[in-house]
Amino acid sequence: MKYNSQKVAYWFFALSMLLFGIQITYGFIMGFAHMGFDVLHGWIPFNTARAVHTNCLVMWLLSGFMGAAYFIIPDECERELINPKLAYVQLISFAIVGVIALIGFHFNWWEGRKFLEIPRPLDYLVVINVLIFIYLIGGTIWKAKRYTTTSIVLFFGLLMAALLYLPGMLNTVSQTVDSFWRWWVVHLWVEGVWELIMGAILSYLLIKLTGVDREIAEKWLYVIVGFTFLSGILGTGHHYYYIGTPKYWLIIGGVFSALEPLAFLGMAIYAVKVKNLGERNHPNKMALAWSIGCAILSFVGAGFLGFAHTLPQVNLYTHGTLVTAMHGHLAFWGAYAMIVIALITYALPQLTGRKLHDSKLGVFAFWSANIGMIMMTIAFGIAGVAQVYLERKLGLEFLSVQSEIEVHFLGLVLAALVFSSGCIAFIWNFVKHGMPRDTQIGSKVYE
Amino acid sequence: MLSKKSARTFFIAGTVITFGCFIVLTIDTFKKIPAQTNQHNLSESAIRGKHLFDQNNCMGCHTIMGEGAYYAPELTKTYEKRGAKFIEMMLTDPEKMFPGKRKMVKYNFTAQEKQDLIAFLKWVGEIDLNGFPPKPDLQVSQQSVSNLPGNQPSIIQDMCMSCHSLGGQGSQEGPGPALDGVGSKYGVEYLRRWLSNPEEVKPGTEMPNLELDKETIDELVSYLSKLK
Ligand code: HEM
Ligand code: HEM
Ligand SMILES: [Fe+2]
Numbered sequence A: 001m002k003y004n005s006q007k008v009a010y011w012f013f014a015l016s017m018l019l020f021g022i023q024i025t026y027g028f029i030m031g032f033a034h035m036g037f038d039v040l041h042g043w044i045p046f047n048t049a050r051a052v053h054t055n056c057l058v059m060w061l062l063s064g065f066m067g068a069a070y071f072i073i074p075d076e077c078e079r080e081l082i083n084p085k086l087a088y089v090q091l092i093s094f095a096i097v098g099v100i101a102l103i104g105f106h107f108n109w110w111e112g113r114k115f116l117e118i119p120r121p122l123d124y125l126v127v128i129n130v131l132i133f134i135y136l137i138g139g140t141i142w143k144a145k146r147y148t149t150t151s152i153v154l155f156f157g158l159l160m161a162a163l164l165y166l167p168g169m170l171n172t173v174s175q176t177v178d179s180f181w182r183w184w185v186v187h188l189w190v191e192g193v194w195e196l197i198m199g200a201i202l203s204y205l206l207i208k209l210t211g212v213d214r215e216i217a218e219k220w221l222y223v224i225v226g227f228t229f230l231s232g233i234l235g236t237g238h239h240y241y242y243i244g245t246p247k248y249w250l251i252i253g254g255v256f257s258a259l260e261p262l263a264f265l266g267m268a269i270y271a272v273k274v275k276n277l278g279e280r281n282h283p284n285k286m287a288l289a290w291s292i293g294c295a296i297l298s299f300v301g302a303g304f305l306g307f308a309h310t311l312p313q314v315n316l317y318t319h320g321t322l323v324t325a326m327h328g329h330l331a332f333w334g335a336y337a338m339i340v341i342a343l344i345t346y347a348l349p350q351l352t353g354r355k356l357h358d359s360k361l362g363v364f365a366f367w368s369a370n371i372g373m374i375m376m377t378i379a380f381g382i383a384g385v386a387q388v389y390l391e392r393k394l395g396l397e398f399l400s401v402q403s404e405i406e407v408h409f410l411g412l413v414l415a416a417l418v419f420s421s422g423c424i425a426f427i428w429n430f431v432k433h434g435m436p437r438d439t440q441i442g443s444k445v446y447e
Numbered sequence B: 001m002l003s004k005k006s007a008r009t010f011f012i013a014g015t016v017i018t019f020g021c022f023i024v025l026t027i028d029t030f031k032k033i034p035a036q037t038n039q040h041n042l043s044e045s046a047i048r049g050k051h052l053f054d055q056n057n058c059m060g061c062h063t064i065m066g067e068g069a070y071y072a073p074e075l076t077k078t079y080e081k082r083g084a085k086f087i088e089m090m091l092t093d094p095e096k097m098f099p100g101k102r103k104m105v106k107y108n109f110t111a112q113e114k115q116d117l118i119a120f121l122k123w124v125g126e127i128d129l130n131g132f133p134p135k136p137d138l139q140v141s142q143q144s145v146s147n148l149p150g151n152q153p154s155i156i157q158d159m160c161m162s163c164h165s166l167g168g169q170g171s172q173e174g175p176g177p178a179l180d181g182v183g184s185k186y187g188v189e190y191l192r193r194w195l196s197n198p199e200e201v202k203p204g205t206e207m208p209n210l211e212l213d214k215e216t217i218d219e220l221v222s223y224l225s226k227l228k
Helices: A004-035 A046-077 A084-105 A120-142 A149-163 A175-210 A214-239 A248-259 A261-277 A285-308 A312-318 A322-352 A360-393 A398-404 A406-433 B004-036 B044-055 B078-092 B111-126 B142-146 B154-158 B188-196 B214-224
Strands: none
Touching (some): A004 A084, A004 A322, A004 A406, A046 A149, A046 A322, A084 A120, A149 A175, A175 A214, A175 B004, A214 A248, A214 A261, A248 A261, A248 B004, A261 A285, A285 A322, A285 A360, A312 A360, A322 A406, A360 A406, B044 B111, B188 B214
């Protein structure tokens, strides 16, 4: 860690870990409910559990991205943040808004639109909060000693993510129009601007960890994000097949979304290639493992499993079934959860001065979480394909099908146990690192 | 080899061009949505229904137009499939309509609010969704269905099938028994009493009083007694 203000990143990471823990807990509630044990229904009905699960996910990833930005930007710009105190204000207000939203979900206070459940009054607070964040990051880059492609792409991704929150706040009366705008947020985030954020963090990590030439790394970054937008923007059409929008989206969405895996494929090839090219032998092996793992699993989860149901002929049958949940889990995990975890693994030894990254616990966390998540994906996949066949092909009643596939949720919960033990190990290792230390400022160890 | 500058040009040009196309298509889509969704039928009541649907996060358990959660039935065609009466009873007491099954939240809606939600579901059901939900193309029960007597009252599909099965369709695992052959099991009088008020015939039964009117009961009884 070179600069004092990078320390704030630690607290964003800590918030991330907390929300991650809550997310997993509520995941189990839903897993059990699907198995037929909805004993908590009176207190935490399924829709509450789900809103907490997915909103915790989005919040911990955003908190991770913000922490990443506060860590990376001073380093790339070679200066302190323009106003470190304000960064703490932003952190605390972000946490408060998040906690209010999560509590509200338990009292039927929400907007009830998938992934955008946060109630409207809180949306305005989110906007203010993000404005502060963008101001801090943008201002720091503005006054920077040097401009790097990595920092520009990261900033651009964060700025666009903030702007794209706004279409989700439009008031609508028609379910079709509502859904149309909802995808501007959900799709253009995960299959657009978040990929910029991910690509930039990945490029930063690879430059640091493998010592690859910056020129080469950043050229690749442009090619990858170029493919992302080229396919991803019009690829939004794969959500406009069956919601009451014109038929031409079947062709446009089908063709362009089918190209989306290219960006993820590019990322995977790039990471593996750079790992072999790089001359540097960085001691933080686990950070490299998470980075390469991220590039590969994001291709599997987002690219491959996304492609599997993106053509309109297939999507007609899989639309709105557990097949989507299968894809959603591995895509979010591989692309965004893993990139945040990779950066945390890289940053922690620098922030705290403790060299725990290659500990047995850290290695166990990596394998257990990833193997567990792949098993969960398989469980969701089998349940999903069975559901599609029985419900959409054979025409059985929804609830009859659900009792038929209950057993796969036993599989899911068992896989989730493997997954969670890895996650707990990771969080425990995080705690063991302790707090950031001032003695680390200016230290070059583990850079 | 590609230079960094041309890589950047590729990124910027690709983004600008596709985003331009996306905006043009968005404008065109907004011109076509009103016709495709029958916006002229979108009544005040249906709009209130949409807001109730959002405020209570029904999408947190159900899918609608294929979006939402995968825990409860897809609601796009529920109005067509079950009818207003069933939905109304569902919104009054879900446990009564699906005893012992997966739980839905019991809401305290006013009569007006229930009508609003029904109006909303009716409107959604009429949108042209380019073929979604798909017709089950491997459905096997077609043939056994055709062995059933003709003129089936529509209420059987709407209401009874959520608890009973008949000719291989409907709920296979209860809570009610299959209705095949009830005609030989019970006489007309019994069926009439049963449908008017199951509780009176068999205290503590799980079949709810569906508050059917006399004509419907007559129609049902004459149909059921043909199921030999
Ligand atoms: C990291 C990137 C990605 C993430 C995090 C992600 C996540 C998700 C999530 C959470 C959903 C459910 C959304 C909802 O119903 O509100 C979804 C739907 C979908 N995704 Fe992705 N996705 C990613 C990339 C992709 C890619 C690259 C493709 C195509 C090649 C794709 C194809 C689809 C399709 C077709 C659906 C709609 C499923 C349906 O009709 O129910 N996704 N994705
Ligand atoms: C203990 C581990 C977990 C369990 C048991 C679990 C279980 C579930 C269940 C049952 C659903 C609801 C599906 C439905 O609507 O019926 C769900 C939704 C979801 N979960 Fe998880 N989950 C876990 C961890 C995770 C993790 C780590 C991530 C992200 C990296 C994640 C991302 C999601 C997403 C994006 C959805 C929404 C999917 C969609 O709408 O298509 N979950 N989860
Ligand atoms: Fe998408």
